[in-house]
Amino acid sequence: MASGTLCKIFCGITYIENSNNPFHTLDLYLPLQSNYHNDTNKELATTNPPSLLVWIHGGAWRSGDKKDHTLTAENLSKLGNIAVAVINYRLNPRTFTPDGIKHPAHINDVASALKFLCKKGEAFNYNSEKIYLAGHSAGAFMTGQLVFCPEYIDDDDVYARICGVIGMEGIYDIPRLLATWPTYIDFVEAAFGKDEKIYKDASPQYHSLKKFNNEHVKKRIPPPYLIIYSYEDELIDFEQSRSYQQHVCEEGGVYVEIETSLLGKHDAILETEALHKRIIEFISKFK
Ligand SMILES: N[C@@H](CC(=O)c1ccccc1NC=O)C(=O)O
Numbered sequence: 001m002a003s004g005t006l007c008k009i010f011c012g013i014t015y016i017e018n019s020n021n022p023f024h025t026l027d028l029y030l031p032l033q034s035n036y037h038n039d040t041n042k043e044l045a046t047t048n049p050p051s052l053l054v055w056i057h058g059g060a061w062r063s064g065d066k067k068d069h070t071l072t073a074e075n076l077s078k079l080g081n082i083a084v085a086v087i088n089y090r091l092n093p094r095t096f097t098p099d100g101i102k103h104p105a106h107i108n109d110v111a112s113a114l115k116f117l118c119k120k121g122e123a124f125n126y127n128s129e130k131i132y133l134a135g136h137s138a139g140a141f142m143t144g145q146l147v148f149c150p151e152y153i154d155d156d157d158v159y160a161r162i163c164g165v166i167g168m169e170g171i172y173d174i175p176r177l178l179a180t181w182p183t184y185i186d187f188v189e190a191a192f193g194k195d196e197k198i199y200k201d202a203s204p205q206y207h208s209l210k211k212f213n214n215e216h217v218k219k220r221i222p223p224p225y226l227i228i229y230s231y232e233d234e235l236i237d238f239e240q241s242r243s244y245q246q247h248v249c250e251e252g253g254v255y256v257e258i259e260t261s262l263l264g265k266h267d268a269i270l271e272t273e274a275l276h277k278r279i280i281e282f283i284s285k286f287k
Pocket of ligand 1 (some may be wrong): 058062063138235275
């Protein structure tokens with residue numbers, strides 16, 4: 001362990017068996033309190049392992065990396081005494097490329113990482129029954145897809161482990177995003193292709209869990225939700241978060257908070273102590 005680190009870090013864990021794609025990897029931060037990997041403390045290890053926060057970075061589906069979130073992950077792990085997994089997923093080329101990586105590759109990778117993490121609680125000593133999802137920008141969009149689109153989490157047992165979701169500076173509604181910011185068509189096309197129908201189909205804002213309450217998928221209601229939006233965000237408007245909050249409530253979300261008092265630009269807010277504290281405060285309610 002590097003001196004000065006606050007937690008034990010496992011870097012570059014592959015979450016898809018036999019893949020050697022560096023995008024199919026995640027970094028895992030374990031709080032020191034749960035760092036019982038040596039035999040002397042093994043007994044303590046199994047008594048009260050920490051819950052797990054899964055962090056999904058943003059970057060318009062075409063940029064960003066788990067390494068950009070090292071400080072945030074370390075800080076969250078220490079502050080909240082929780083395990084934090086920062087995941088990578090495949091990114092598409094910067095401009096539309098007919099046969100390049102595109103939707104649903106990103107969200108399929110994120111779902112694979114989540115399923116992998118559900119199985120690895122014992123190996124790494126975190127509580128895989130208590131999982132929180134946090135997503136920024138396009139990452140917030142993907143947390144919404146996990147919650148509202150059962151095709152990505154088809155296993156009710158996995159869904160039931162999601163104890164809370166945090167969306168930060170999120171995109172939730174692509175048609176509305178394009179109406180407000182027409183120039184974003186370049187990254188939307190690159191990520192989702194040129195068929196506009198897909199923009200709506202992919203957006204969590206337009207998905208209802210009610211119609212999936214059938215014999216295949218049991219009744220699902222959204223987990224507790226914290227939606228964070230800073231008025232200093234220069235890239236995404238508040239309406240995305242506001243109407244998504246309404247959607248989560250209408251879908252039967254029993255606990256939905258919206259936080260608009262934190263400040264910081266679209267990316268800069270992620271490294272603020274105030275944001276970290278707010279996330280831990282939310283998680284602590286459901287521990
Ligand atoms: N540096 C980023 C910018 C970006 O990520 C972004 C720009 C506008 C609106 C949302 C964005 N990111 C959301 O995940 C890029 O590669 O496009």
